[in-house]
Amino acid sequence: MNDLLQNPVFNALTTGDKQLSFGTAHVKYFDAEVSPYAGFPEDYEQGFAELHDLLPEGRRILFARPTPVAIPEGWQLQHEIKGLQFVYEGGKNITGDFSNIVPLTATHVDEMIELVKLTKPGPFDKRTIEFGSYHGIFQNGKLVAMTGQRLHVEQYTEISAVCTHPDHLGKGYASALMQHQLQIIVNSNQIPYLHVRADNDRAIAVYERLGFVVSRPMHFYFMKRL
Known part of the structure; x- marks a missing residue:
């Protein structure tokens, strides 16, 4: 499948x-x-x-x-x-502390776009949140990390927009948000997958620790209609 x-x-x-x-x-x-x-x-x-x-x-x-x-x-x-596609194979305990993770709504979109522009995890616009299940972490009232879902392919659900403000790296926010998404997706009887730049070693290390394995390479082409 x-x-x-x-x-x-x-x-x-x-x-x-x-x-x-x-x-x-x-x-x-x-x-x-x-x-x-x-x-x-x-x-x-x-x-x-x-x-x-x-x-x-x-x-x-x-x-x-x-x-x-x-x-x-x-x-x-x-x-x-040049990217890689990863699929979750499980086998890892989901043990993150989710107490500081909150749902994101349309009222947060401007902050979400600002964070994406700073961290560049991939395309994100005013209605991207409609893919669903966006959650974030706030510090002093400011959105500093988030993730959500994107492409839903039958029993597969993509985790997307995994990003952390540069001033808050190393605090485990991405790992906690990822585990939170894994819990949501697995509890919905779906299989998590994701895409990442092939040279993003930091993110790849996190994904592999969480139980993701490489499925295939993936080439992404940003094009404009003439």
């Missing part, structure tokens, strides 16, 4: 996150304020051309695949990230 994560974006857009999706039978995308992600089946050769017809000039998308992708006509590559 792990094969569903071979193309997590399209599979999320047609299953667990279909209520947030737009597009056609073969090409799907999120509203830009939710996520720049767009996707289509791996064997659908007209995917980028159809997506080009659907989206306005200047619209930015994020495309993810395990194998490298040639940039198609009508699109401008803005940034490429």
